Amino acid sequence: MEPLLLDRLLLIGDLFQRDMARAFDGTGLTTARVHLLWVLQHAGPSTQRDLARLCDVTPRNITGLVDGLEESGHVRRTPHPTDRRAVLVELTPSAATTMAEMQREHAELNATLLAAVAxxxxxxxxxxxxxxxxxxxxxxxxxxxxxxxxxx
Amino acid sequence: MEPLLLDRLLLIGDLFQRDMARAFDGTGLTTARVHLLWVLQHAGPSTQRDLARLCDVTPRNITGLVDGLEESGHVRRTPHPTDRRAVLVELTPSAATTMAEMQREHAELNATLLAAVAxxxxxxxxxxxxxxxxxxxxxxxxxxxxxxxxxx
DNA sequence: TATTGTTATACTCTATAACTATA
DNA sequence: TATAGTTATAGAGTATAACAATA
Incomplete structure (x- = not known):
C-alpha cells in the first residue's frame, strides 16, 4: 500500500533531524543547541527572554542551552547596554563562521532535493x-x- | 524573502509534532510512547529487541518506554512462547481502540491537508x-x- | 559463545516554582 | 508591581556498560 502524503512529509522531517543529529555527533552540539544557534544567526544578539520566545521554550531552558553553548565556545553573554537585568547572547566569530557554512549547506541540500523532482x-x-x-x-x-x- | 521548500517541509514536521504532543498533554502519553504504540499497532505483538530496531533506539530505552506504557495500561508484557529469554509486548484492547481511532484521524488530516491544495x-x-x-x-x-x- | 532484557549510571532537554536583582 | 535571569527540583528520553538468564 502506498504511504499517505502526510506519512512521507513526516518521514522527511524525521530523516532530516536524524541526519543533522548524526552530522554533529561528537562535536557536543545537539538538535536543541543547533536550533538556538540558528535562531541567533537570524535574529542577531538577543536577550534570553527573546530567545525563549523565538524557540518556544521556557526561559529556564534557555539558561541551560546558553550555559552549554558558552562552555563550548559557540556563544558569549554580554551585558545589555541599557537594562542591567538582561544579558545579550551573541555568536562567537568561529560559531558565526560555522553557521554561515551550515546555511550554505542547507541551501545546497534544498537545491539537491529539488533537482530530484521532475x-x-x-x-x-x-x-x-x-x-x-x-x-x-x-x-x-x-x-x-x-x-x-x-x-x- | 520566500522560505525555501526545505524550510517549509521542516516546518510541517515541527507543527505536526507539536500538535500531537499537545493533543496528548495530560494523558501521560508522549511523542516517544505514541511512536512505540504506533509501531506496535502496525507490527503486532513484538519482542523488545524488534521494537528497538523498529524505533531505532537502544533496547534499554525500550525497557523504559514499555515500563511506562505498561503502568498506564497501554501495553502488556507476555512470555514469548518459545524463547524464555524474550517477552512479547502487545497493545491492550483499550489501547488498540485508541490507536485505531488515531489512525483514522491521521487519514482524515491527510485528506484535509490535501484538500487545501489546488x-x-x-x-x-x-x-x-x-x-x-x-x-x-x-x-x-x-x-x-x-x-x-x-x-x- | 551469542542473544534478550535488565540494573546501574549519566547526560540532555524540558517544565514549574521560588528567588534575586533590576526596572 | 512587573520583568530578566538563575537556583532548586523533577521527570522523560537517550546512551553505554556490566550482568543475569537463556539459547
Missing part, C-alpha cells in the same frame, strides 16, 4: 507545500486557542 | 514528495555508511 512538477510542488504548511499552521493555531479557552 | 497540483505534489523522500533516504543512508566506514 522539472514539470516543481512549480506545483512548491505551491502545494506552501498551501499545506499554511493550512496546518492555521489548524494548529486553532487547536491551541481551543486548549487555552478550555483551560481558562 | 486539484490540478495534487498529482505533481504527490510525485514530487515521493521523489524527495526517496532521495533524502538515499542521502541519509550514504551518510550513515560513510560514518560507519570512518569509525572502523
Amino acid at each position: 522539472p514539470k512538477d516543481r512549480a506545483a510542488l512548491e505551491r502545494g507545500i506552501a498551501a499545506i504548511a499554511s493550512h496546518l499552521e492555521t489548524l494548529v493555531a486553532e487547536a491551541a486557542e481551543d486548549r487555552d479557552r478550555t483551560a481558562s | 486539484p490540478k497540483d495534487r498529482a505533481a505534489l504527490e510525485r514530487g514528495i515521493a521523489a524527495i523522500a526517496s532521495h533524502l533516504e538515499t542521502l541519509v543512508a550514504e551518510a550513515a555508511e560513510d560514518r560507519d566506514r570512518t569509525a572502523s
Whole structure:
C-alpha cells in the first residue's frame, strides 16, 4: 500500500533531524543547541527572554542551552547596554563562521532535493507545500486557542 | 524573502509534532510512547529487541518506554512462547481502540491537508514528495555508511 | 559463545516554582 | 508591581556498560 502524503512529509522531517543529529555527533552540539544557534544567526544578539520566545521554550531552558553553548565556545553573554537585568547572547566569530557554512549547506541540500523532482512538477510542488504548511499552521493555531479557552 | 521548500517541509514536521504532543498533554502519553504504540499497532505483538530496531533506539530505552506504557495500561508484557529469554509486548484492547481511532484521524488530516491544495497540483505534489523522500533516504543512508566506514 | 532484557549510571532537554536583582 | 535571569527540583528520553538468564 502506498504511504499517505502526510506519512512521507513526516518521514522527511524525521530523516532530516536524524541526519543533522548524526552530522554533529561528537562535536557536543545537539538538535536543541543547533536550533538556538540558528535562531541567533537570524535574529542577531538577543536577550534570553527573546530567545525563549523565538524557540518556544521556557526561559529556564534557555539558561541551560546558553550555559552549554558558552562552555563550548559557540556563544558569549554580554551585558545589555541599557537594562542591567538582561544579558545579550551573541555568536562567537568561529560559531558565526560555522553557521554561515551550515546555511550554505542547507541551501545546497534544498537545491539537491529539488533537482530530484521532475522539472514539470516543481512549480506545483512548491505551491502545494506552501498551501499545506499554511493550512496546518492555521489548524494548529486553532487547536491551541481551543486548549487555552478550555483551560481558562 | 520566500522560505525555501526545505524550510517549509521542516516546518510541517515541527507543527505536526507539536500538535500531537499537545493533543496528548495530560494523558501521560508522549511523542516517544505514541511512536512505540504506533509501531506496535502496525507490527503486532513484538519482542523488545524488534521494537528497538523498529524505533531505532537502544533496547534499554525500550525497557523504559514499555515500563511506562505498561503502568498506564497501554501495553502488556507476555512470555514469548518459545524463547524464555524474550517477552512479547502487545497493545491492550483499550489501547488498540485508541490507536485505531488515531489512525483514522491521521487519514482524515491527510485528506484535509490535501484538500487545501489546488486539484490540478495534487498529482505533481504527490510525485514530487515521493521523489524527495526517496532521495533524502538515499542521502541519509550514504551518510550513515560513510560514518560507519570512518569509525572502523 | 551469542542473544534478550535488565540494573546501574549519566547526560540532555524540558517544565514549574521560588528567588534575586533590576526596572 | 512587573520583568530578566538563575537556583532548586523533577521527570522523560537517550546512551553505554556490566550482568543475569537463556539459547
